[in-house]
Amino acid sequence: MQEYLKQLNEAQLAPVLQKDGAMIVIAGAGSGKTRVLTYRIAYLMSQGVDPFSILSLTFTNKAAREMKKRISEIVGSSEAKNLWMGTFHSVFAKILRFEADKLGYPNNFTIYDTQDSQSVIRSIIKDMQLDKDIYKYKKVYSRISSYKNSLITVKAYNSNPELMEADAMAKIPRLGEIYKAYVDRCFKAGAMDFDDLLLKTNELLTRFPEVLAKYQNRFRYILVDEYQDTNHSQYLIVRALSDKFQNICVVGDDAQSIYAFRGANINNIFNFQKDYDDVKTFRLEQNYRSTKNIVNAANSIIEKNKTRLDKVVWTANDEGAKIKVNRTMTDGDEGRFVASTIFETKMNEQAHNGEFAILYRTNAQSRAMEDALRKKDIPYRIYGGLSFYQRKEIKDVLYYLRLVLNPKDEEALKRVINYPARGIGSTTIDKIVVAANHYGRSMFEVIQNIDKIDLKINSGTKTKLKNFVTMIQSFQIVNANQDAFSITEHVTKKTGIFQELKKDGTPEGLARIENIEELLNGMRDFVEEQKELADANGSLAEFMEDVALATDLDNEKGDDDKVALMTVHLAKGLEFPYVFVVGMEEDLFPSGMSMSTRSELEEERRLFYVALTRAEKQAYLTYTQSRYRWGKLIDAEPSRFIEEIEPKYLEYLTPITEHRYKPLLDVDIFDDVDKSKLRLRKPVSGSAPKGPSQEQLRKLRRLKPVTSDTDKNFNAADANLNVGTLVEHVRFGKGRIAKIEGVGADTKAEIDFENGGLKKLLLRFAKLNVLE
Numbered sequence: 001m002q003e004y005l006k007q008l009n010e011a012q013l014a015p016v017l018q019k020d021g022a023m024i025v026i027a028g029a030g031s032g033k034t035r036v037l038t039y040r041i042a043y044l045m046s047q048g049v050d051p052f053s054i055l056s057l058t059f060t061n062k063a064a065r066e067m068k069k070r071i072s073e074i075v076g077s078s079e080a081k082n083l084w085m086g087t088f089h090s091v092f093a094k095i096l097r098f099e100a101d102k103l104g105y106p107n108n109f110t111i112y113d114t115q116d117s118q119s120v121i122r123s124i125i126k127d128m129q130l131d132k133d134i135y136k137y138k139k140v141y142s143r144i145s146s147y148k149n150s151l152i153t154v155k156a157y158n159s160n161p162e163l164m165e166a167d168a169m170a171k172i173p174r175l176g177e178i179y180k181a182y183v184d185r186c187f188k189a190g191a192m193d194f195d196d197l198l199l200k201t202n203e204l205l206t207r208f209p210e211v212l213a214k215y216q217n218r219f220r221y222i223l224v225d226e227y228q229d230t231n232h233s234q235y236l237i238v239r240a241l242s243d244k245f246q247n248i249c250v251v252g253d254d255a256q257s258i259y260a261f262r263g264a265n266i267n268n269i270f271n272f273q274k275d276y277d278d279v280k281t282f283r284l285e286q287n288y289r290s291t292k293n294i295v296n297a298a299n300s301i302i303e304k305n306k307t308r309l310d311k312v313v314w315t316a317n318d319e320g321a322k323i324k325v326n327r328t329m330t331d332g333d334e335g336r337f338v339a340s341t342i343f344e345t346k347m348n349e350q351a352h353n354g355e356f357a358i359l360y361r362t363n364a365q366s367r368a369m370e371d372a373l374r375k376k377d378i379p380y381r382i383y384g385g386l387s388f389y390q391r392k393e394i395k396d397v398l399y400y401l402r403l404v405l406n407p408k409d410e411e412a413l414k415r416v417i418n419y420p421a422r423g424i425g426s427t428t429i430d431k432i433v434v435a436a437n438h439y440g441r442s443m444f445e446v447i448q449n450i451d452k453i454d455l456k457i458n459s460g461t462k463t464k465l466k467n468f469v470t471m472i473q474s475f476q477i478v479n480a481n482q483d484a485f486s487i488t489e490h491v492t493k494k495t496g497i498f499q500e501l502k503k504d505g506t507p508e509g510l511a512r513i514e515n516i517e518e519l520l521n522g523m524r525d526f527v528e529e530q531k532e533l534a535d536a537n538g539s540l541a542e543f544m545e546d547v548a549l550a551t552d553l554d555n556e557k558g559d560d561d562k563v564a565l566m567t568v569h570l571a572k573g574l575e576f577p578y579v580f581v582v583g584m585e586e587d588l589f590p591s592g593m594s595m596s597t598r599s600e601l602e603e604e605r606r607l608f609y610v611a612l613t614r615a616e617k618q619a620y621l622t623y624t625q626s627r628y629r630w631g632k633l634i635d636a637e638p639s640r641f642i643e644e645i646e647p648k649y650l651e652y653l654t655p656i657t658e659h660r661y662k663p664l665l666d667v668d669i670f671d672d673v674d675k676s677k678l679r680l681r682k683p684v685s686g687s688a689p690k691g692p693s694q695e696q697l698r699k700l701r702r703l704k705p706v707t708s709d710t711d712k713n714f715n716a717a718d719a720n721l722n723v724g725t726l727v728e729h730v731r732f733g734k735g736r737i738a739k740i741e742g743v744g745a746d747t748k749a750e751i752d753f754e755n756g757g758l759k760k761l762l763l764r765f766a767k768l769n770v771l772e
């Protein structure tokens with residue numbers, strides 16, 4: 001037996017050595033599912049299977065990279081780089097590039113990100129003169145997205161009275177028309193959105209049997225990680241590709257299915273047996289990741305779910321410390337508790353920053369954590385917030401590059417046609433949009449033919465438009481024989497973006513220049529890496545593909561020793577020695593929005609199971625008694641999930657009844673409390689001590705203002721805020737400015753927040769970060 005196979009236990013070895021056929025590995029968290037996939041691939045290669053014929057689908061591209069690295073180590077060659085490995089989106093985007101012409105798309109199609117898609121939908125809603133308070137663009141987008149993921153095309157929609165009825169009931173009877181207009185506009189712009197990458201792949205595989213046969217023959221061995229979170233569209237792709245050879249190995253854990261809200265179908269795992277002939281089922285039971293206390297506590301939680309497969313998870317690891325539960329007065333205190341605990345643990349246990357993770361249910365919760373970490377000088381990194389590639393200055397450059405690759409790309413054109421300012425106003429742009437829609441052509445084509453159409457645009461503006469087209473065309477010529485780095489450097493200079501930012505002269509402007517330089521550095525690395533590969537040459541097209549599908553996790557640099565902050569959803573598959581699950585409160589975790597049915601609550605419980613099982617050595621659960629939500633200070637109750645854990649696995653650092661409303665000190669929590677006396681009890685209504693009034697709480701908060709000196713916060717009456725600007729607020733998270741009214745100190749902005757809906761804020765007081 002090869003040496004590396006000894007790094008597996010017997011149960012893990014079985015699916016690794018089972019070379020052919022359909023198989024499913026169902027096992028709890030930390031039991032080595034991902035490890036099985038990795039070693040299985042190494043084993044296949046050692047059996048002479050060509051890496052080009054192995055397709056492995058992972059949850060993040062980072063996971064794929066790590067897997068490749070590990071496999072190279074095991075097999076001792078660089079062959080692993082030829083494996084087809086990545087997320088569904090990245091692998092099938094690559095395949096679609098080869099086959100795009102069959103579907104009537106250019107090979108250089110643009111991938112629209114969520115913001116692009118939403119912007120198209122917003123403009124359609126406006127053009128159709130629909131009430132934007134009823135036809136909310138985000139709602140419309142997510143509706144269309146879920147149709148696409150269920151393979152309901154416009155045509156299918158229009159022949160399905162039930163769906164139309166449902167949308168009519170939801171007071172959006174014209175959804176079908178919007179859907180059609182959206183699809184048409186994307187097509188006209190040569191663009192696919194994220195969901196198209198799966199939908200179009202399905203279309204490709206069903207409409208063109210010869211294409212299906214080609215990829216069936218290529219991918220002799222298919223492997224899928226996190227199978228419990230595949231949606232219908234992904235399921236069908238895997239099903240079709242594996243149909244011929246039926247060499248398919250999927251691994252998953254029904255207890256970690258947490259993407260139902262995005263269309264994931266847990267039944268894919270339950271039905272796997274029926275989908276293939278002679279399916280072998282493997283189970284793994286030994287957890288290698290966590291202490292006994294953590295494993296057992298997690299088991300005691302998941303047992304409360306009715307819909308689940310019975311599984312055993314045990315560990316030979318140490319008993320470990322109990323899970324520590326801590327209550328604070330405010331979320332600011334909660335952040336301070338987490339920061340000082342990290343600080344102390346680093347001192348006492350020689351731990352590194354990178355060994356800590358702070359997990360939360362919603363992105364908005366990160367702010368309090370960040371403030372506290374900054375005060376203690378603890379470096380951290382937020383995942384899943386605004387990624388590097390979504391910063392304004394970076395997007396400006398990227399949209400130019402998109403236009404170079406695909407001049408039909410309307411979202412890109414609209415963004416850069418007058419940036420840096422070149423005197424092409426919104427009236428002109430509107431006229432071009434109208435003409436483009438009228439002629440069924442792209443905006444770029446309309447501008448190319450501007451002399452032939454009577455758009456009542458004066459000759460000065462026409463010249464400016466023509467110059468713009470000429471500039472983009474000159475970039476295309478440069479791009480044809482240069483790599484990604486060179487063309488980008490050229491673009492940043494020739495468009496005047498660099499000069500514009502230099503002129504700006506503010507520290508923000510300087511930071512933006514640095515970011516663009518960082519982009520260029522990244523590109524140089526990318527080009528060098530790509531040139532090593534057989535089938536790549538570091539072109540702009542390759543780079544843009546990477547960027548379009550990059551998630552925050554993917555950009556992580558291995559040498560970063562920073563505390564990780566992320567939502568529980570994003571933490572799936574990862575592990576850290578120390579994990580804080582913060583905001584353990586009713587209506588937050590479990591989320592108030594996901595608690596109307598038992599199955600929704602069960603999904604929240606699975607999410608909590610995922611959170612807890614990320615921890616190797618020590619888990620903390622923290623909650624606060626008052627928290628700003630939806631613009632109000634609310635009394636928070638501890639999460640039911642804390643009580644659902646068997647008490648013997650918990651250690652309460654703070655009492656819950658006796659001192660319920662007493663404010664806690666920052667750091668001395670550990671010494672303050674007689675731990676033996678502490679029990680979590682539900683406050684009996686009527687007899688619970690009365691808490692402070694809302695007014696008292698507000699005063700208390702004012703004593704401890706959460707301010708940050710390093711951040712680019714500002715009192716914004718004088719700042720450069722416009723309708724459409726993306727901002728971030730301490731409490732409400734990200735939002736877009738919908739309206740600005742008043743002047744000077746009285747300036748107010750109406751902002752559409754992701755987490756709080758529409759809010760009117762006085763800019764003098766609102767603490768806003770401008771994101772783009």
Ligand SMILES: Nc1ncnc2c1ncn2[C@@H]1O[C@H](COP(=O)(O)OP(=O)(O)OP(=O)(O)O)[C@@H](O)[C@H]1O
Nearest residue numbers: 007008009028029030031032033034035288289573
């Ligand atoms: N046989 C083994 N010997 C030593 N370590 C192991 C073994 N199997 C797994 N591990 C380690 O245990 C940890 C968990 O493994 P892995 O991430 O593969 O589990 P998983 O089942 O994929 O977890 P999750 O459900 O969270 O995705 C990893 O650090 C892995 O390297």
Ligand SMILES: [Mg+2]
Nearest residue numbers: 033034035573
């Ligand atoms: Mg895993």
